[in-house]
Amino acid sequence: MDEGRPIFLQIADQIENAIIDGSLAEEAQAPSTNELAAFHRINPATAAKGLNQLVDDGILYKKRGIGMFVSVGARATLRQRRQEQFSDQYLQPLLVEAEKLGLRAADLKEMIDAWEKAR
Amino acid sequence: MNPVLAAHHVSKVYRHPVRSVIGRGPSVALDDVTFTIADQTIYGLLGRNGAGKTTLMQILTGQNFASSGRVELFGQSPYENDAALANVCFVKESQRYPDVFTVANALRAAALLFPEWDNDFALSLVEDFQLPPRRRVSKLSRGMRSALGVIIGLAARSRITLFDEPYLGLDAVGRQLFYDRLLRDYADHPRTVILSTHLIDEVSALIEHVLLLDRGRLIVDAETESLREQMVTVTGPVSTVDTIAAAHHELHRDLLGSTARATLRGDFDAAGRARAAAHGVQVEPVSLQQLVVRLTTAAEPAPVSVGAVDKELSR
Numbered sequence: 001m002d003e004g005r006p007i008f009l010q011i012a013d014q015i016e017n018a019i020i021d022g023s024l025a026e027e028a029q030a031p032s033t034n035e036l037a038a039f040h041r042i043n044p045a046t047a048a049k050g051l052n053q054l055v056d057d058g059i060l061y062k063k064r065g066i067g068m069f070v071s072v073g074a075r076a077t078l079r080q081r082r083q084e085q086f087s088d089q090y091l092q093p094l095l096v097e098a099e100k101l102g103l104r105a106a107d108l109k110e111m112i113d114a115w116e117k118a119r
Numbered sequence: 120m121n122p123v124l125a126a127h128h129v130s131k132v133y134r135h136p137v138r139s140v141i142g143r144g145p146s147v148a149l150d151d152v153t154f155t156i157a158d159q160t161i162y163g164l165l166g167r168n169g170a171g172k173t174t175l176m177q178i179l180t181g182q183n184f185a186s187s188g189r190v191e192l193f194g195q196s197p198y199e200n201d202a203a204l205a206n207v208c209f210v211k212e213s214q215r216y217p218d219v220f221t222v223a224n225a226l227r228a229a230a231l232l233f234p235e236w237d238n239d240f241a242l243s244l245v246e247d248f249q250l251p252p253r254r255r256v257s258k259l260s261r262g263m264r265s266a267l268g269v270i271i272g273l274a275a276r277s278r279i280t281l282f283d284e285p286y287l288g289l290d291a292v293g294r295q296l297f298y299d300r301l302l303r304d305y306a307d308h309p310r311t312v313i314l315s316t317h318l319i320d321e322v323s324a325l326i327e328h329v330l331l332l333d334r335g336r337l338i339v340d341a342e343t344e345s346l347r348e349q350m351v352t353v354t355g356p357v358s359t360v361d362t363i364a365a366a367h368h369e370l371h372r373d374l375l376g377s378t379a380r381a382t383l384r385g386d387f388d389a390a391g392r393a394r395a396a397a398h399g400v401q402v403e404p405v406s407l408q409q410l411v412v413r414l415t416t417a418a419e420p421a422p423v424s425v426g427a428v429d430k431e432l433s434r
Contacts, residue, residue: 005404006344007324034306041298042324043161044306046344088393096397 007042011050016059019070020078030060030068122155122191123279123311124179129153129188131174131335148174150335151188156279159309163326163343165319165411170332172315173212176281179313180209192279205234208277210268212284216256223252225267226274233275240304241274247296261288269297273304281313294318298325323407333415343407350410351387354380355400363395370413382413 015031018024031039036047051068054060059078060068098108131149149171156162164172177183179190181197181204189196192203216225222245230236245252248266256264265286272280286294302325305312316322329346331339339346350370353363360379364372367385374380382405392402405413 006347008344037302037306038299040324041302043327043343044302044309045160045327046324049344088389092393093396096399100399 007040007046008049008053011036011040011042011047012053015050015054016078019059019074020082022075024070026070026072026074028070029066030054030070032067121158121194123158123193124156125191126152126154126175126179127189127191129175129178129185129190131171131178131183132186147335149178149185149332152332152335152337153188154330154337154340156311156313157328158278158311160328161305161312161326162314162328162330163319163322164313164315164330164332166315166332167415169334170415171335172332173283175332176209176283176313176315180204180207180281182209206278207281208233208272208275208279209281210272210283210285212287214264214268218255218257220256221253222250222256222259222267225256226252226271229271229275233277235276235278237274237276240276241270244270244273244300247300248293262290262293265289266293273297273300276304276308276310279311279313281315283315284317285314286316286318294321298322301325319408319411320406329407331411331414338414346410347404347407349386350382350384350405350413352380352382352403352405352409353395353400354378354403355395355398359395359398359400363400371416382409 015024019026024030030051033044033048033051036042036050037044040047051060055062055068058071059074061071062068094108095105098104129149129152130147132145132147134145152171152175164175166172174183178185179192179197181190181192181200184198192200192207195203197203197207220228226238226241226245230238230241248263248270250259250263250266250270256267259267265288269282269285269289272282272285286297289297298321301312314322314326323343326343329339329341329343330337341349353360355378357374357377357379360381364381364383367383369381369383371382372379387402395402
């Protein structure tokens with residue numbers, strides 16, 4: 001766990017990532033509070049907070065007495081949300097650094113093209 | 120949820136026998152401390168040496184008297200209250216046992232003392248910590264004696280368990296074992312745990328709520344997660360850091376040439392972070408340990424509460 005960021009957000013993020021990359025399929029059961037607490041060595045209340053945030057968000061849903069499951073459509077929702085945040089989270093710091101180094105947008109496009117070609 | 124334990128304006132003043140030698144008046148160990156402890160929650164009781172942690176734990180468990188104020192344990196006074204204290208286990212930093220006691224004797228005594236004692240759990244912990252059951256407690260190493268305290272505290276499964284610096288001499292493996300077993304058992308048997316410690320980084324993910332004592336005063340009583348969001352360090356050009364710092368409470372600053380790093384208290388939302396980043400300023404979270412260091416060193420020396428002292432002296 002990263003020391004500074006709220007742990008419940010990191011828990012929620014990790015589950016979101018598992019849903020986005022498909023390792024946690026829709027309608028599959030999410031890890032339980034106690035499993036998360038034991039695995040990450042965190043307080044169960046913190047793990048529960050992370051899970052509950054995803055429930056409030058509609059990403060997970062509760063089956064009473066059984067556990068939490070991935071909602072249908074969760075993957076598409078998360079992908080779209082992450083795409084919307086992409087510019088703020090990744091492009092902006094990239095452009096700040098580029099400006100510091102005297103790179104212009106055209107230079108960056110060239111770099112991306114070269115990167116694509118090399119793959 | 121009803122509190123299981125509460126302190127109301129608890130103060131503790133120690134009078135020095137030879138006041139002139141020390142050159143100051145009575146020392147205030149606890150200064151008007153008020154808080155409540157909820158059921159089924161893990162608390163971290165943090166603070167520097169001499170901040171009053173042990174004194175507070177003693178008063179909470181009826182083993183020391185408050186100079187003023189009162190404590191409520193399950194809604195009752197803890198003093199000489201066997202019924203209420205039967206649900207409390209206090210693991211002290213240096214618990215003393217009778218000289219002839221072996222590890223097995225100590226565990227048997229604990230089994231009689233604590234109504235919720237789980238002997239199988241205790242035995243599995245003895246194996247985990249590799250304690251020699253037949254060895255006398257007085258012949259155990261410092262770390263082994265700490266392990267014994269930890270085992271008793273965990274296997275007692277008391278409704279309230281207080282650990283006062285439970286791991287003196289315990290190595291990293293032993294401490295990890297303690298955290299793992301505590302979390303696992305807490306998941307199956309939720310209860311209230313109050314853990315006083317200096318190893319803040321190690322326990323920061325374990326504790327749900329922080330109580331921070333500074334020179335006898337309770338300066339933080341907050342959820343660990345919300346606390347973490349309340350403080351950041353910003354690093355960048357001095358002038359930009361100055362602008363950002365002006366809107367917040369500044370706790371600390373380091374300078375390196377024209378670069379400043381300031382620790383600030385106050386809300387930082389995503390937009391604020393993005394604005395700072397756009398101005399070439401790095402905004403970073405503060406670990407719980409750093410946060411405690413900043414809070415307990417930044418403040419001015421605590422003003423001695425004259426009223427409480429006078430009251431104590433006039434008794």
